[in-house]
Amino acid sequence: MAIITLTSDLGLKDYYVASLKGAILSQTPNVKIVDITHEVPSFNFSKAAFIIKNCYKDFPQGTVHIIGVSAESSIDIPHIVVFERGHYFIGADNGMFSLIFDSPPEKIIELNINQDTDRITFPAKDVFVKAACHIIRGGTLEVIGKPKAELEVRTLFSAVSENNTIRGMASYIDHYGNIITNITETLFKSFGRGRKFGIFFRNTNYEINQITSSYNSVIEGERVAMFSSTGFIEIAVNKGNASKLFGIKENDIIRIEFYD
Structure with a gap:
């Protein structure tokens, strides 16, 4: 069974997570959705990276991981799909992915998916879900974006x-x-x-x-x-x-x- 995981800072008080899941099921009704967590501290992508890094390998290859933390894009922070070790990761290239992987990933695609609305405040639903469902349906990454040479790099304090x-x-x-x-x-x-x-x-x-x-x-x-x-x-x-x-x-x- 195809799997999409969700990691976000959306919390569980509001309608956001339900809306996200509804958008996924509307496009891929038979997919299994797994909540990793929605309690990441607001905008704290380094915590999201720590959580994903320590659990994604337990999922089967082919799993698509949506990471909706600090997810808005800009000229300097595009939305991307990363393919590594048989897994797909979707999120903003804000430095988070460089904290997940210990070496450059196999493939990076900068997304060029058009939104259905002019509102850009919910990219996890309006962009990431489209990309994830495209992958689950067997679509190739090159259809939804262009190759990107490298990730934005962030470093954490080391011992x-x-x-x-x-x-x-x-x-x-x-x-x-x-x-x-x-x-x-x-x-x-x-x-x-x-x-x-x-x-x-x-x-x-x-x-x-x-x-x-x-x-x-x-x-x-x-x-x-x-x-x-x-x-x-x-x-x-x-x-x-x-x-x-x-x-x-x-x-x-x-x-x-x-x-x-």
Whole structure:
């Protein structure tokens, strides 16, 4: 079965998501629509990129992913379709796609789809849905756009290592209050070289000095650090809310000190 996924900052309070789905079903009645999330913070395409990056590979090849976050186009920010690893991604070329992929994608198409209305405030429905349904029906990308050489590139703050310390930050906090850092497992292992360590937060009274394999590796209510499925270090509390307990917000500093 053909699949279209939806990721947006539209929320669930208003009619927008229903309108989006109705437009899809009007053109491709037999498609399966999967909501990834509609709770991305408004206009925060970096969060949308993080979410898509960590789940799209679990969908079958041929899936079309509509990303309706900060979606309006301009001369400098066109609408595009990206084809990579058998998946199609539709959104605005605002730097988001460069955060999803670790290398240049196989194909980039700049869309030239005409809207049915002069109103340009809902491109996810008026442009992205048309492109997605065209792909689902077996249409080629070249019919709806022209090749684009490269993506708009954005970069995020990377963890740095020096003087026996890795300095990173809380890059994502999920609804459990678990903290995903921007410190990769690869950096931790290569820089740490098996040494003892301490993970410190804003409040230096809190420290974690071991990496465990699961939340239940510690007693309920105890703090824990592990290598997340995202490839980054995650800080959590077993059956608790680490963000609230430690007073950590996104972009707060996380520090790992190694001891010889």
